[in-house]
Amino acid sequence: MKRKRKWMIALGFLILVCGGYMAVSAGNEAAVSNHISTGIIDIELEEHQIKNGKEAKWQDNPLLLPGADVSKIPRIHNRGSDCYVRASIGFRDLAVDLERHIYGLGGSWVKKSDGYYYYTDILKTGESTDLFKGIQIPANFPQEAEGSAFHLDISVDAIQSQNFTPDFSSGMPWGQVEILKCEKQGPYQITSYTPGTGRIFQVEYRGESDSLFINEEDFFENFPVLMPGDVYSDSAELRNNSEKEMELYFRSEVSEKQELTEEVELFITVETDGNEKMLYKGPLKAESLSENRLLAKIPKSGQGKLSFTVTVPKELDNRYSAEEGQVKWIFTTNPKDSGLPSVRTGDFQRIGIFLAAAGVSLGLIVIIMKRKKSNETNHRYSH
Incomplete structure (x- = not known):
């Protein structure tokens, strides 16, 4: 019976350790949710x-x-x-x-x-x-x-008016344009076409805590409301604040079917040590980016740059007016190649908390069982 109690206590301790490890390892992964929205002519x-x-x-x-x-x-x-x-x-x-x-x-x-x-x-x-x-x-x-x-x-x-210039010296200033009915009915939020806020985005690896940090929640924050024919570019700094080379991996997720993300084009390049390479070119909804791929190897105390361009097709029609899309970009220094399902940062934390709670519960069960056994023994000897 003593062996059994020791085994159960050891198991509870192991679960506690595993839970703590998984909660800490979540710092090796960081995500940013990028939002886009289109304007409407109404x-x-x-x-x-x-x-x-x-x-x-x-x-x-x-x-x-x-x-x-x-x-x-x-x-x-x-x-x-x-x-x-x-x-x-x-x-x-x-x-x-x-x-x-x-x-x-x-x-x-x-x-x-x-x-x-x-x-x-x-x-x-x-x-x-x-x-x-x-x-x-x-x-x-x-x-x-x-x-x-x-x-x-x-x-x-x-x-x-964006990406369109009438010729008022002509008898047909708009040329041969096709006028479509506005299919969206309010209410909807309209944002004037203004430049973004000029924020600088960073993905930073800190070696002392073995963690990734992202300084903004949305890398598309500088983009205005997009119209057909728009092309907008921005970049993010990749920083390695450690004394060892850092391998940075990248993947993306689109949580649900979003037609807009299938129409908007995305172009991504990454630059390290003065060398630039193309990472991806295709729809914003990138099935080929759903698995971790090596983004860059950044030397110790070094940095790189992730550049991205979003292009809205000129042919985008009124079906996509006042639409919104979202894609999550996930960065990690420790990709899971074991074939197990990919776990997001928040899931790591929840699993760690769950397992830690399970370990504490198991420990309490062992203590209760021990006290119960002791009480049963005392009762038997009292008679």
């Missing part, structure tokens, strides 16, 4: 009028008389990313050309030979612009048109 057309000296919502079917001044203000709101806008104006069921009697056309609006009115400025996120202010019904409005109803049709298109 405009809204509202109509207003001046009534009793105040602006109000437009009311249909006003009674129009020859010489009347009709207050009508078509207003375009930009609910999405920065864009260019254009508008078409057409009167239906009317023999008279009233388009030339429109007044208050803004100075940034020009009509081109393709029939569209183009706004020559960029309409920024959250901004609005008025197409015109009203219509002056001519005093010589023909009598045959009196008593009839007519309609004014206004349609508005928008196109991204």
Whole structure:
């Protein structure tokens, strides 16, 4: 019986040691979650009028008389990313050309030979612009048109301003573009197209603690909201603060199906000792990067550089508007090549805690059993 108790105590001690080791070894692996998001082109057309000296919502079917001044203000709101806008104006069921009697056309609006009115400025996120202010019904409005109803049709298109340059000297400033319907309906978060914060990213190995450290949570932090045709690059410093050569390994994970990560292109290079090599070129969702591969051998007290470029295809359509994607990059100095399933840093810590708790529990069971056995023995001798 003594042997059994000794074996159980030894087993509990072993579990405690293993748990502690696994918790510490987690420091050899560090991960960063990179996020990307795309912008959206989304405009809204509202109509207003001046009534009793105040602006109000437009009311249909006003009674129009020859010489009347009709207050009508078509207003375009930009609910999405920065864009260019254009508008078409057409009167239906009317023999008279009233388009030339429109007044208050803004100075940034020009009509081109393709029939569209183009706004020559960029309409920024959250901004609005008025197409015109009203219509002056001519005093010589023909009598045959009196008593009839007519309609004014206004349609508005928008196109991204990023990676697109209209030719306003041309009769077709936008060329042969295909206008697609915005498929996303709010609410969604819109971020203006602005540069990133200029953060410097680092992956550092500290020999005294045999641990990896990453100084930021997102290596794509400097990237703005991406639009079709965008190309953005950044880099991360690789530092070896130890007195031995460090082998740094790399893999990536995409936790769930994300169509955006299958469309965006990723290009990764690594540089050490003045030599640069390509690590990967392909979709951001990289199946070939799911297993650990050697990223670089960094000499003692040395450093390298990881460079990465993200490219959004020009052909990316409205299906990917206001979409988000995420890919996790995992760095390690001690890849698991045993064929066992890969364990993430957080899993190491949880396993260590679990095994440590199991060891403590087993130790308590041994103590309880020992006390119980002692009590049983004392009871037997008392009789």
